[in-house]
Amino acid sequence: MSEDSHLSLRERTRRAVQAELVDVAQRLFVEQGYEATTVDSITEAAGLSKRSFFRYFASKEDLVMGKYDLMGEQLQAGLTARPADEPVWTALRRMFDDVIAYTADTSNSARMDEMERIVSASPALNAAYLQRLDQMQSDLATIVRDREEQAGRPRAATDPSPEAIVGAAFACMAAARRTAIRFDDQSLPDLVDRAMSDLWTFDR
Amino acid sequence: MSEDSHLSLRERTRRAVQAELVDVAQRLFVEQGYEATTVDSITEAAGLSKRSFFRYFASKEDLVMGKYDLMGEQLQAGLTARPADEPVWTALRRMFDDVIAYTADTSNSARMDEMERIVSASPALNAAYLQRLDQMQSDLATIVRDREEQAGRPRAATDPSPEAIVGAAFACMAAARRTAIRFDDQSLPDLVDRAMSDLWTFDR
DNA sequence: CGCGCAAGTGGCACTTGGTGTCAACTTTGG
DNA sequence: CCAAAGTTGACACCAAGTGCCACTTGCGCG
The missing domain is CATH 1.10.10.60 (Homeodomain-like)
Structure with missing residues (x-):
């Protein structure tokens, strides 16, 4: 490797x-x-x-959380690599591809699943995990802000939308992941696609 | 009181x-x-x-987090109280009204602000806070699922959309809150409105 | 090659969050 | 008024970390 x-x-x-x-x-x-x-x-x-x-x-927690830090960097790289003229929502969806592929890889998936079960079984670890997710979203939101400016749609510093759209994408991913764990016949990429496209079909 | x-x-x-x-x-x-x-x-x-x-x-953390548990219950009650035929996104927006009003109340706001600063200054507390938010979203998602069924749009158990839409609403709320903290001339309700309506204007 | 320094290591004492136990005390219901 | 149930403080105890110090080991350099 x-x-x-x-x-x-x-x-x-x-x-x-x-x-x-x-x-x-x-x-x-x-x-x-x-x-x-x-x-x-x-x-x-x-x-x-x-x-x-x-x-x-640094801590017992850190031993488990190390992997997720790498995932954060991978996501940032993934989003930055998307073409500037691509719609934001699509870019966010594609950003997840790498990490989905990684978890699907049979050589890692067993160990990953194990870790995931350990994390969700421990409140302390779960909290730490959520904290990492939060940090990732914050980092990605600034990238989205840059993208929007690059695409000729500059966002004021007081505009909460970039953080909101990134958070929405993560919410879809999280919902898909939870569902994939509960029903192991459902494929994660399909569930992510479903969550991220169905979101727009809700009444307002 | x-x-x-x-x-x-x-x-x-x-x-x-x-x-x-x-x-x-x-x-x-x-x-x-x-x-x-x-x-x-x-x-x-x-x-x-x-x-x-x-x-x-139960713990030192618990002393700080107690208030947020009440908030969770308030949100659940708020969403349940919305009319069944109201669009989901609107109901979620209105659900936030009570908690926004509570934080705006001058008799609480000083103490609340203080607590909020304490929470965001401590990684441990922040993680605990995120965990509560996560739990709230999970609870609210089942309420949304029920609403959808009531409204004649039953969702399969494998449909991640209810969790996704609730997560999206929370993402807007969180983005608005962060912005309101950074720019104290911005009103929280306005920012929430903005985040929750602008979300649908992003390209796909 | 060997020398000296920086990095890594183990051991130990110490702090802090949190729990188990128990005897003394207080509230409450009959 | 009395007994059961709840509340309390004191003390011992456990696990996660940290500070400190003496010791070893890899590494660059003359």
Whole structure:
């Protein structure tokens, strides 16, 4: 996958340890749940001190949330890559393609599903997840603002619309994701399409 | 305001203590910030033991979030009260009227603003707040589903649209709120109107 | 090659949020 | 007035983090 042979030994071992910590922790979380798994038990299973654990992850939560930070960057890149003259709603829909494809990839999907179940089972993790989503939306809203200006429709700083449309897109995505989890015969891309197009059919 | 003379002495003193704890804590939070204020310092200032504090609030977070739970119930009541034949988007907009009016009330607004600043200054509180919002949306989505069925437009259980439209409305509200905080010459109701009507003017 | 520095590590004490327990006390209902 | 039920403080305890310090290890440099 990603080439890291050019990194120093220090950096490589650091990443390896980090990855293994995630691995070990995830296994324990699945076995006994997130809250019930202490940092001590993780460090014991991984063979390093608690003190060092907190040098790899700012918090126990952070160990789980790391992946979602990457997703945020991926979304930003995805939206920025869309052509400037594309309608905003379409661009937002296409922005989700990469992350949907990633979760559909059979090599990641099992692990991802596991993590997702862990997150939704723990209120603390869920809250942290929502916080990341909120941050992503805020970042994406400024990109939308730029796009609108580029397209000759400048938005005043006091215009809440860019944040609103991004939030609406995320609401569709979230609704689709929840439905995909509850009914596993439904395909996520179809549900996203459905949510994002049906939104405009509601009476006003 | 609310009559509580019919409650037992126990219940009345309980509420009084609870209210004073919120009061004392809020003062300390403003002075030194949320994280920097320990539960010990709150209990010391209020004159009761730490153990008792946790009999009044499940957590330090809970002390702050209590108000928002009430807001959730208010929103549910507000939406349920809207006529069944009213367009969904309009009903969602009107649902917000009560809570907007409450925050605009000069007797509450100062304290509310203070709390809001405390919440947005603390990542932990912010995450907890987002979690409540998420829960509210989930509850409201089922109400929307019922409304749609009542109006002769039954939605399949696999249709993500009700959650999506509620999420979109909340996104508008959130965008408006953020804008109202950043530019205090803008009125919240106007911003909500703007966000909720401009949403449909985006290209697709 | 080897030297010195920066980075990484473990151990330990400490703080803070939160829980379990229990004995003493207060409210309430009969 | 009395017994049951609820409330309280004190104390011990647990888990997540942090600060500190001595020690080791990878890395650049002469």
